[in-house]
Amino acid sequence: MANKTIVDFEAIKNNLSNVSKPIQVLNENAEITNQEIFDTFSDDDLVEFMKKMVWERALHEQTMNFSRQGRMGFYAPTEGEEASEMGTVLAMKKQDYLLPAYRDVPQLIQHGATVTEAYLWSRGHVVGNKFKARSMMPQIIIGAAYVEAAGVGLGIKKNKEEDTIAFTYTGDGGTSQGDSYEGMNFAGAYQAPVLFIVQNNGFAISTPRVKQTAAPTLAQKAVAAGIPSVQVDGMDILACYAVAKAARDYMVAGNGPVMIETLTYRFGAHSSAGDDPKRYRTKDQEQPWFEKDPLIRLRKILTDKGLWSEEQEDKLTDEYKASFKDAIKEADSVPADTVSDMLKRTFEIPTPEMKKEIDKFEAKESK
Amino acid sequence: MAKKTYIQAITDALDIVLEDDPKTLIFGEDVGKNGGVFRTTQGLQEKYGEDRVFDTPLAESGILGLATGLGLTGWRPIPEIQFMGFSFEAVDQIAGQLSRMRFRFDGLKTAPVTIRTPYGGGTHTAEMHADNLENFFTGIPGLRVVMPSNPYDAKGLLISSVENNDPVLFMENLKLYRSMKDDIPDGKYTVPLDKANVIREGNDITIVAYGAEVNEALKVADTLAEKNVSVEVIDLRTVSPIDTETIFKSIEKTHKVVIVQEAQKMAGVGAQVASAIAEDAILSLDAPIGRVAAPNSVYPFALGEDIWIPRAKEIEEKVNEILNY
Numbered sequence: 001m002a003n004k005t006i007v008d009f010e011a012i013k014n015n016l017s018n019v020s021k022p023i024q025v026l027n028e029n030a031e032i033t034n035q036e037i038f039d040t041f042s043d044d045d046l047v048e049f050m051k052k053m054v055w056e057r058a059l060h061e062q063t064m065n066f067s068r069q070g071r072m073g074f075y076a077p078t079e080g081e082e083a084s085e086m087g088t089v090l091a092m093k094k095q096d097y098l099l100p101a102y103r104d105v106p107q108l109i110q111h112g113a114t115v116t117e118a119y120l121w122s123r124g125h126v127v128g129n130k131f132k133a134r135s136m137m138p139q140i141i142i143g144a145a146y147v148e149a150a151g152v153g154l155g156i157k158k159n160k161e162e163d164t165i166a167f168t169y170t171g172d173g174g175t176s177q178g179d180s181y182e183g184m185n186f187a188g189a190y191q192a193p194v195l196f197i198v199q200n201n202g203f204a205i206s207t208p209r210v211k212q213t214a215a216p217t218l219a220q221k222a223v224a225a226g227i228p229s230v231q232v233d234g235m236d237i238l239a240c241y242a243v244a245k246a247a248r249d250y251m252v253a254g255n256g257p258v259m260i261e262t263l264t265y266r267f268g269a270h271s272s273a274g275d276d277p278k279r280y281r282t283k284d285q286e287q288p289w290f291e292k293d294p295l296i297r298l299r300k301i302l303t304d305k306g307l308w309s310e311e312q313e314d315k316l317t318d319e320y321k322a323s324f325k326d327a328i329k330e331a332d333s334v335p336a337d338t339v340s341d342m343l344k345r346t347f348e349i350p351t352p353e354m355k356k357e358i359d360k361f362e363a364k365e366s367k
Numbered sequence: 368m369a370k371k372t373y374i375q376a377i378t379d380a381l382d383i384v385l386e387d388d389p390k391t392l393i394f395g396e397d398v399g400k401n402g403g404v405f406r407t408t409q410g411l412q413e414k415y416g417e418d419r420v421f422d423t424p425l426a427e428s429g430i431l432g433l434a435t436g437l438g439l440t441g442w443r444p445i446p447e448i449q450f451m452g453f454s455f456e457a458v459d460q461i462a463g464q465l466s467r468m469r470f471r472f473d474g475l476k477t478a479p480v481t482i483r484t485p486y487g488g489g490t491h492t493a494e495m496h497a498d499n500l501e502n503f504f505t506g507i508p509g510l511r512v513v514m515p516s517n518p519y520d521a522k523g524l525l526i527s528s529v530e531n532n533d534p535v536l537f538m539e540n541l542k543l544y545r546s547m548k549d550d551i552p553d554g555k556y557t558v559p560l561d562k563a564n565v566i567r568e569g570n571d572i573t574i575v576a577y578g579a580e581v582n583e584a585l586k587v588a589d590t591l592a593e594k595n596v597s598v599e600v601i602d603l604r605t606v607s608p609i610d611t612e613t614i615f616k617s618i619e620k621t622h623k624v625v626i627v628q629e630a631q632k633m634a635g636v637g638a639q640v641a642s643a644i645a646e647d648a649i650l651s652l653d654a655p656i657g658r659v660a661a662p663n664s665v666y667p668f669a670l671g672e673d674i675w676i677p678r679a680k681e682i683e684e685k686v687n688e689i690l691n692y
Contacts, residue, residue: 097439129472136439137471141459147429148464151436158392158418159440166436179459182429189424345470346509348477348532351561351608 017216022231022263025238028292030300037242047307049237050298052090053082054313056106057295058320059115066119066328067272073123076103080235080267083294084199086110087240088262091248092167097152098135099145099168103199107169111135115327120334126345127334142170143179146196150183153192153257165193165251173204175218181225184259188225191256195247196222198259199234201266202289206280222259234264235292265289338365371551373543376518377407377483380525381445383555385415388443391529393420395430395447395483404449405485405544427453431460431482438468438478445529451486451538452495454504465534466509480535481528487540487579488629488676491669497541498666499578499628502635504536505607511535511560512607516581518549520604523558531560540579547582563610565617569599572623572690574682575614575640577603580627580659586679587686596690606636614640615648623692625657625685629676632660654692657685 004010025034032038041049060079066072078085081103089107092098098111105118112133113121121128121137129137139145149168156164174180175198187194198218202209215221222229232243240262247258267290269275277286302308340361343354350358371379384391393408399422402409412420423430427448434444448454454461461482468478488497505512513528513535515521521539528535566581567588574584581602588598599617603609618624624644626637641656659677667675 126471126473130475136476141463144432144459144464147432147460148436148439150429151433152439153436154433155437155440155442158437158442179428179432182424182426183432185424185426186429186433342470345473347511348469348474352610352612353608 016220019217019220019231022233023239023243024233024236025242026236026297026301028235028297030297030304034239038238040242041238043305043307046298046302046305049086049090049241050295050302050308051316052086052110053237053295053298054316055320056082056086058317059106059109059324062321062324063122064272071328072119072272074102075122075272076105076270077266077268077272078103078106080265080289080293081199081201083237083240084234084262084264087237088167088197088244088260090241091244093163095161095164096134097156097164097166098133099149099152099166100135100138101142101145101169101171101174102138102140103171104169105138108133108135108138115324116330119328119331123331125334126337142174143177143183146170146174146180146183147186148183149194149196150186150190150192153187153194154190157190157192163252165195165248167195167197169197169199171204172198172200172202172209172212172218173207174198175221176204176212181221184222184225184227184257187257188227193251193255194257195244195251196227196257196259197244198261199264200261201264203266203270203280205270205275208280217261219259219261227257227259229259229261231261231263234262235294235297237294237298265292340365368550368552370548371518372545372548373515373518373521373540374405374407374545376522376549376551377525377539378409378411379551380522380529381408381411382414384445384526384529385411385419387555388529390441390443391419391445392437392442393445393447394423394433396423396425396449398422398447403447407483407539408447427456428460431457431465434480434482435460435464435468435478438480439476443479443529445481445483448482448484450492450496451484451500452498454484454500461504461510461534461536462507466507469533470509477532478534479532481525481531481537482534483525483537483539485539485541485544487542488666488672489542489579491672492541494668497672499630499661501538501606502630502633505636505639506634509533510607511605512538513560513605514538514540514578515604516540516543516576516578516602517547518551520558520564520602522551523556524560524604526555527557527560530557535560538578542579543582558604560605561608561610562604563613564602564604565599565613566602567598567600569597569621571597571621572625572686573599573601573614573617573621574625574627574686575601575603576627577606577636578629580629580677580682583679583682584627587683590679590683591686598686603636609636609639609643611640611643611647614644615651618644618648618651622651622653623689624652625659625682625689627659627677627682628661630661631663632658633663635660654689657689659685
């Protein structure tokens with residue numbers, strides 16, 4: 001029999017759901033819900049945000065086209081997540097480190113990789129990883145970036161690098177992996193400047209967020225590690241940018257890590273390799289999220305202000321898509337890899353056994 | 368020059384690499400103030416400060432994730448996994464991340480990380496403390512696995528490991544930690560990471576061993592010398608890569624070989640040596656390849672170790688069997 005007089009566990013559990021509302025600046029009807037934050041943005045800022053989201057949407061559409069033509073490898077669709085991805089990455093500075101997950105290729109491009117490199121990464125060519133940006137490649141193991149980010153953050157601190165932090169991303173599913181806790185806990189213990197971003201898009205492939213954890217919010221998962229965390233409307237680029245920027249400012253002032261959970265939605269499939277969302281969610285469930293499309297609300301505000309038009313957006317989209325077509329042509333022209341080079345890349349100094357293997361393959365390849 | 372134990376030789380090496388390269392960092396569970404549970408890092412935090420030698424939370428994947436990240440920001444990490452059995456917690460970071468860095472980035476980003484960890488049977492530890500896990504870790508491309516058998520090699524191999532720009536798993540044998548002493552030169556010297564050592568020359572049969580089994584093989588060589596049998600003993604020193612050239616050269620002379628390991632027989636270092644001989648040097652032999660290895664059961668609880676781990680007696684039996692073939 002439950003004995004409430006010793007400890008009222010039920011009350012403690014219920015209290016976990018008493019969390020602040022997600023931070024929002026612009027709601028889905030394009031109404032300003034936080035004037036104070038909204039007023040920090042100039043008209044130029046708003047236009048810049050819109051352009052970035054149009055760019056990411058165009059990148060997605062063109063990449064899906066290439067995918068249907070059999071010209072891509074692994075691709076994780078990003079449609080619906082433009083506010084969450086562009087909003088946060090725009091708060092980065094060039095000297096910051098990025099540790100992205102596989103759906104974060106647009107952020108990697110924003111941080112300095114070329115679209116050609118991104119396409120080569122998708123296809124599975126080493127040149128795709130040879131970007132000059134301070135970034136890891138898109139991580140496949142969903143918790144791994146979090147533990148590595150703690151090390152990058154500690155390295156930044158030990159290097160006494162000013163105005164520099166690490167940004168890392170995972171998804172709602174990623175927060176279930178032990179590494180995501182270990183990474184946050186290490187960063188907390190060392191007060192390392194790492195911005196942990198959880199893009200909660202509702203599904204880990206097919207598993208809905210509610211089946212992932214009993215925690216009322218994913219942001220709460222940082223609390224146990226002593227890390228301040230907050231939920232943000234992930235369909236509102238103004239909120240995503242403002243919060244990521246505030247978190248970065250907080251860390252460069254000498255403070256430890258922060259975690260942000262963006263509430264967003266993956267409009268399409270998990271990956272372009274045969275996942276079908278119809279198997280695990282209904283149109284009725286999807287529709288309300290489609291109405292929250294991050295482009296719609298900002299487009300409306302900008303149009304009302306006379307700063308944006310359909311023609312302008314179409315023209316931009318065409319320009320972006322033309323540049324992606326150039327990028328894939330460039331990717332097509334990269335020479336194929338060789339086995340001897342794969343062997344040479346394994347160690348700086350090849351082992352005696354590998355030297356023989358290299359010779360063997362070089363002889364074959366020169367024929 | 369001074370007589371030093373295996374542990375003292377390792378401490379000596381760590382002291383040298385901390386002194387030589389300001390980018391080296393030592394971290395792990397209890398390595399700071401406590402100097403490690405075996406006192407291997409004793410005095411190092413005091414000498415080099417908490418920035419260079421520091422304790423971590425108790426989580427192996429976190430420790431090695433820290434190493435990957437610190438490597439990315441220009442540091443040269445020397446993390447410690449307190450006991451090798453705990454490394455299973457960090458398999459993604461070792462096999463999935465660290466060992467792939469050079470390959471992934473074509474050398475633009477690397478992982479100059481040396482993971483130190485104690486292993487090895489015979490000291491009656493709790494479960495998950497003593498397993499010989501080299502069979503598992505030598506199957507990882509991009510990772511070197513080093514297993515010194517004596518204090519001299521331990522120091523020289525550790526300095527080489529830290530100076531190497533690729534990840535190295537440096538396995539320290541628990542039983543050897545305090546059971547033997549060598550003359551250790553003061554200051555820096557290195558032992559190569561791809562060269563086996565002919566530790567005893569002989570003409571009648573070759574024993575290939577590594578780690579604690581090298582001493583067992585040497586005991587057998589001593590015993591058989593009294594019976595006028597001349598045994599050559601090869602200490603592999605590194606089990607990834609394996610220096611097959613030295614082995615082939617030896618069996619060309621002796622025509623007989625026994626391969627010894629403390630680990631289970633399945634899928635491992637001894638099997639790799641046997642397969643290399645079978646593939647490239649079989650005609651040097653005039654008898655079957657002999658193998659001595661632990662049984663393929665799960666690693667025993669402490670009280671089972673003595674009947675399970677093969678030592679000199681089992682090696683001698685196998686050597687005699689091959690000699691009399």
